[in-house]
Amino acid sequence: MGRTVLLNNAPMKNKTFAVWLSFFGGPLGLHRFYLKGFTDPLGWLLPIPTALGWYGVQRALALGQDDPLSWVLIPMLGFTIAGCALTAIVYGLMTAPQWNAKFNPDADDSNPYGQTHWLTIFGVATALLIGTTVLMASIVFSFQRYFENQIEQARAISQVPEKAKP
Secondary structure, eight states, rough: OOOOBBTTOOOOHHHHHHHHHHHHHHGGTTTHHHHHHTTTTHHHHHHHHHHHHOOOOHHHHHHOOOOOHHHHHHHHHHHHHHHHHHHHHHHHSSSSHHHHHHHHHHOOOOOGGGOHHHHHHHHHHHHHHHHHHHHHHHHHHHHHHHHHHHHHHHHHHHOOOOGGGG
16 A cells, blocks of 8 residues: 655645554654644654653652642643543544645545544544543642642641640
Protein backbone atom coordinates (compact mmCIF):
# COMPACT_ATOMS: atom_id res chain seq x y z
CA MET A 1 0.00 0.00 0.00
CA GLY A 2 1.72 3.19 -1.15
CA ARG A 3 1.37 6.70 0.20
CA THR A 4 -0.54 9.20 -1.88
CA VAL A 5 1.62 12.21 -2.69
CA LEU A 6 0.23 15.39 -4.25
CA LEU A 7 1.80 18.11 -6.35
CA ASN A 8 3.84 19.74 -3.59
CA ASN A 9 5.25 16.33 -2.49
CA ALA A 10 3.41 16.54 0.83
CA PRO A 11 1.96 13.21 1.97
CA MET A 12 -1.77 13.07 2.65
CA LYS A 13 -2.78 13.21 6.31
CA ASN A 14 -5.19 10.48 7.37
CA LYS A 15 -7.86 11.58 9.84
CA THR A 16 -8.34 8.16 11.46
CA PHE A 17 -4.60 7.74 12.00
CA ALA A 18 -4.37 11.26 13.46
CA VAL A 19 -7.20 10.51 15.92
CA TRP A 20 -5.49 7.39 17.24
CA LEU A 21 -2.05 8.99 17.21
CA SER A 22 -3.27 12.01 19.17
CA PHE A 23 -4.90 9.69 21.71
CA PHE A 24 -1.99 7.29 22.21
CA GLY A 25 1.03 9.38 21.24
CA GLY A 26 -0.36 12.83 21.95
CA PRO A 27 1.38 13.32 25.31
CA LEU A 28 4.66 12.90 23.43
CA GLY A 29 3.62 15.30 20.66
CA LEU A 30 3.54 12.62 17.96
CA HIS A 31 0.25 13.81 16.45
CA ARG A 32 1.68 17.32 16.10
CA PHE A 33 4.74 15.99 14.29
CA TYR A 34 2.54 13.90 12.01
CA LEU A 35 0.26 16.79 11.09
CA LYS A 36 2.56 19.82 11.20
CA GLY A 37 6.08 18.43 10.89
CA PHE A 38 9.08 18.42 13.19
CA THR A 39 9.25 22.21 13.33
CA ASP A 40 6.07 22.47 15.44
CA PRO A 41 7.02 24.02 18.80
CA LEU A 42 4.03 22.59 20.69
CA GLY A 43 5.02 19.12 19.56
CA TRP A 44 8.39 19.62 21.23
CA LEU A 45 6.84 21.12 24.39
CA LEU A 46 4.20 18.42 25.02
CA PRO A 47 6.67 15.84 26.40
CA ILE A 48 7.70 18.22 29.20
CA PRO A 49 4.48 18.09 31.28
CA THR A 50 4.19 14.41 30.42
CA ALA A 51 7.66 13.70 31.80
CA LEU A 52 7.07 15.88 34.86
CA GLY A 53 3.79 14.09 35.57
CA TRP A 54 5.43 10.70 35.15
CA TYR A 55 8.16 11.84 37.54
CA GLY A 56 5.41 12.73 40.02
CA VAL A 57 3.95 9.23 39.69
CA GLN A 58 7.40 7.74 40.35
CA ARG A 59 7.85 9.99 43.41
CA ALA A 60 4.45 8.98 44.76
CA LEU A 61 5.31 5.31 44.34
CA ALA A 62 8.68 5.75 46.02
CA LEU A 63 7.83 8.28 48.75
CA GLY A 64 4.12 7.71 49.27
CA GLN A 65 1.09 9.85 48.53
CA ASP A 66 2.00 12.42 51.16
CA ASP A 67 4.81 13.80 49.02
CA PRO A 68 3.72 17.39 48.26
CA LEU A 69 5.69 17.62 45.02
CA SER A 70 4.08 14.51 43.59
CA TRP A 71 0.57 15.84 44.07
CA VAL A 72 1.56 18.92 42.10
CA LEU A 73 3.22 16.94 39.30
CA ILE A 74 0.80 14.03 38.81
CA PRO A 75 -2.11 16.19 37.55
CA MET A 76 0.19 17.57 34.84
CA LEU A 77 0.27 14.09 33.31
CA GLY A 78 -3.49 13.70 33.65
CA PHE A 79 -4.29 17.07 32.13
CA THR A 80 -1.91 16.42 29.24
CA ILE A 81 -3.53 13.07 28.51
CA ALA A 82 -7.01 14.61 28.77
CA GLY A 83 -6.02 17.48 26.47
CA CYS A 84 -4.70 15.07 23.86
CA ALA A 85 -7.90 13.02 24.14
CA LEU A 86 -9.86 16.22 23.50
CA THR A 87 -7.68 16.88 20.47
CA ALA A 88 -8.47 13.38 19.19
CA ILE A 89 -12.18 14.09 19.60
CA VAL A 90 -11.90 17.41 17.73
CA TYR A 91 -9.99 15.76 14.89
CA GLY A 92 -12.48 12.90 14.68
CA LEU A 93 -15.48 15.22 14.56
CA MET A 94 -14.11 17.33 11.72
CA THR A 95 -15.96 16.92 8.45
CA ALA A 96 -14.01 15.74 5.42
CA PRO A 97 -13.97 19.23 3.84
CA GLN A 98 -12.72 20.77 7.11
CA TRP A 99 -10.03 18.11 7.53
CA ASN A 100 -8.82 18.34 3.95
CA ALA A 101 -8.84 22.15 4.00
CA LYS A 102 -6.69 22.19 7.13
CA PHE A 103 -4.33 19.24 6.66
CA ASN A 104 -4.63 18.25 2.97
CA PRO A 105 -5.01 21.65 1.26
CA ASP A 106 -4.29 20.33 -2.23
CA ALA A 107 -6.92 17.59 -2.01
CA ASP A 108 -10.55 17.84 -2.97
CA ASP A 109 -13.34 17.52 -0.38
CA SER A 110 -14.11 13.91 -1.27
CA ASN A 111 -10.56 12.71 -0.62
CA PRO A 112 -10.73 9.43 1.37
CA TYR A 113 -7.99 10.52 3.79
CA GLY A 114 -10.37 13.00 5.40
CA GLN A 115 -13.36 10.65 5.58
CA THR A 116 -14.79 9.33 8.83
CA HIS A 117 -14.74 5.55 9.19
CA TRP A 118 -15.75 3.15 11.95
CA LEU A 119 -12.22 3.19 13.32
CA THR A 120 -12.45 6.99 13.54
CA ILE A 121 -15.72 6.77 15.48
CA PHE A 122 -14.28 4.09 17.77
CA GLY A 123 -11.22 6.32 18.35
CA VAL A 124 -13.43 9.28 19.27
CA ALA A 125 -15.50 7.15 21.64
CA THR A 126 -12.37 5.72 23.27
CA ALA A 127 -10.82 9.18 23.63
CA LEU A 128 -14.05 10.46 25.19
CA LEU A 129 -14.24 7.59 27.66
CA ILE A 130 -10.58 7.50 28.71
CA GLY A 131 -10.02 11.25 28.45
CA THR A 132 -13.00 12.05 30.66
CA THR A 133 -11.94 9.45 33.21
CA VAL A 134 -8.38 10.75 33.35
CA LEU A 135 -9.55 14.37 33.57
CA MET A 136 -11.96 13.66 36.42
CA ALA A 137 -9.37 11.57 38.27
CA SER A 138 -6.82 14.37 37.93
CA ILE A 139 -9.26 16.98 39.23
CA VAL A 140 -10.33 14.78 42.14
CA PHE A 141 -6.72 13.95 43.04
CA SER A 142 -5.74 17.62 42.93
CA PHE A 143 -8.64 18.78 45.10
CA GLN A 144 -8.25 15.92 47.55
CA ARG A 145 -4.56 16.61 48.13
CA TYR A 146 -5.17 20.36 48.31
CA PHE A 147 -7.90 20.09 50.93
CA GLU A 148 -5.99 17.53 52.95
CA ASN A 149 -3.06 19.92 53.00
CA GLN A 150 -5.34 22.78 54.09
CA ILE A 151 -6.74 20.70 56.94
CA GLU A 152 -3.23 19.79 58.11
CA GLN A 153 -2.21 23.44 58.07
CA ALA A 154 -5.36 24.48 59.96
CA ARG A 155 -4.69 21.84 62.61
CA ALA A 156 -1.11 23.08 62.99
CA ILE A 157 -2.30 26.67 63.40
CA SER A 158 -5.03 25.74 65.90
CA GLN A 159 -2.61 23.93 68.21
CA VAL A 160 -2.22 25.85 71.45
CA PRO A 161 1.34 25.80 72.77
CA GLU A 162 1.85 23.96 76.09
CA LYS A 163 3.14 27.11 77.88
CA ALA A 164 -0.07 29.03 77.19
CA LYS A 165 -2.31 26.42 78.84
CA PRO A 166 -3.42 27.32 82.44
